[in-house]
Amino acid sequence: MADLVWLASFPKAGNTWLRILLANYLDNGDEPADINALRATPIASSRLWFDEWAGVESAQLDAETIANLRPQVYRCVARAAEERRYLKVHDQWGLTPAGEPMFPADVTAGVVYIVRNPLDQVASLANHGGNSLEAAARAICGEASPAPVVRQYTDQLDQRLGGWLGHATSWVEQSGLPVHLVRYEDLRADTAGEFGAALRFLGEEPEPEPERVARAVAFSSFKELRRQEEEHGFHERLAQSSGPFFRQGRSGGWREELSAELVAKVVDACGPLMQRLGYLDEDGTPR
Template identity: 55%
Template structure:
């Protein structure tokens, strides 16, 4: 039986980049991996997997029943595999209505949690969701925020409760009691060899420094943008207002995010932002 390494993050935090790096590292090909055949996906909330393993279409069930069944779907998947399963997750960590961990500890090897400055995420989420920056900030601050709600109609994904950005972060890091390795998007951009190397070691994959360097080269943002332009990216949201691989920068919020929205995010998430080095001791953005 295999165990999962959950690649968890709030949307637009760098999850896809981590998966591309891991795919290039593990496949060790002569050419960059196809962005449309990545490991770890499409996502833990994919409706197709649930329907296949349960034998009942999720559309026939309430969100509560679907959430109750999801842990056992993952257990069934683990029984069928022999090697570590990488799985992308955007849900917050939590319990089902029967007190079962949505991502069960008995089949979990660890969690790689990808963390990003919410000031940068606001602009990325707005483009990804096809909404205004104001709405994206509201979502990041909404304690009841969820994706793929039933009221929104049929989706290729299951209901995912995220809560606010701070709730999402702390649910995995403080509440899950799972082995969690945190990788900050900004640190990964600044020192990919060291920071991605830490991810490889945490996942207990065989270490090879040359493969790490090659994976980083094959995962350069310009290469990803070129692939998306040439053949599209199947994980790009239908409502997205632009390309998935848009800017990939750290600190881009300074050119895009209005001051009143910066203040709103700091007012709501200041404590968490300060904990992870996004604010100085006076509450100013770094």
Template identity: 35%
Template structure:
């Protein structure tokens, strides 16, 4: 007769003093009367915002749609991405709806980072993030963290090891990582559609000149 197995005992769970960091694409809201984000389990949030003019280009690549179709999706209330083999569907909403749902939280602190500022002045942008997280890195530590998470480094790692969040229809997850590509890619009509749909939120975060309801001055293609 074989030996009987010893009863399984689970080792004591180790609890970290640090909170768990979770990345999400979801907007804050409800789906089938269920919160998309469990605020009761949320200590704070870091929200990265990017100009919808560039988002339209990047997002079209991500979901494998034309730019025109993507612009329409970004203006569709409660827009959601269908489920895939390894991902459940995601409630995104319009670009403005998504931004507003996070920056409008009043029960939790939200640190907003503009994607463009992360590129132009990473020391300042990530230094502010470190302070928000109650960290005190040295200049060398901050620079090393920025270099190790740079777009070129992430793209290199994806080419070497792959990236499990890459949609099956996309050639790569990390594409260009630049700001202002809309000036070279979008047509004047596409720019106008995006601006007309999202002008108030774009103005709030510096993507359009402030305007109190008059005629909107469209950004120009240089």
């Protein structure tokens, strides 16, 4: 029996980077973790996990039955685990049709929720799904449901994302779970400091060893991730992606990439939370 940690985010917020940081920290190896063999962070919507723990193929069940069984599948995963399991998740937090939380509190140690300026997420999401900026903006605004990026995976259960605002609100404010909120921009600016804070929240170490954290950060640099992707590819990249998975990772790229109309559309849909997270100034202007 062990507990579960959810690494939750809307797609393209930096979840994979956080997983790579964590894999490098937990491995504590002498060389960077292989991005194509990341240990310990499978996605919570894995169809195989569901099928084997449920005992019936999800392909033969309706969506409501699957949703109702998912919390019990996670309890089985926790019961069978010998050590803490970190699970990536892109689903919104929410209740099953039967009214139970999809991600059960009784086996949850905590949630690390990574949030990113939705204006930057638009271009990243468009690149990932090989979609237009307009289509990606609709997904961010919760108008395309489920977001077009998700339906590509038949090895995953259908996931309910909602839009950027609803997604973040569901995990951070509604879940009632212990949540550590990480802004992607802060993780970029001070990776060791922010990652160390997440480790302290998770109680991995009372005080994470600075050298071990520093090595994990170095092994997870964008330069290193790009190098691995160029040499060996990255299996989580979609075939239809219009560029590499590790694209640029920088913040503020939206100023060159998005039209004024798309900026206004995203701000209109996501504004209240963007302001609280510092992505808008007091006048509601994007920073």
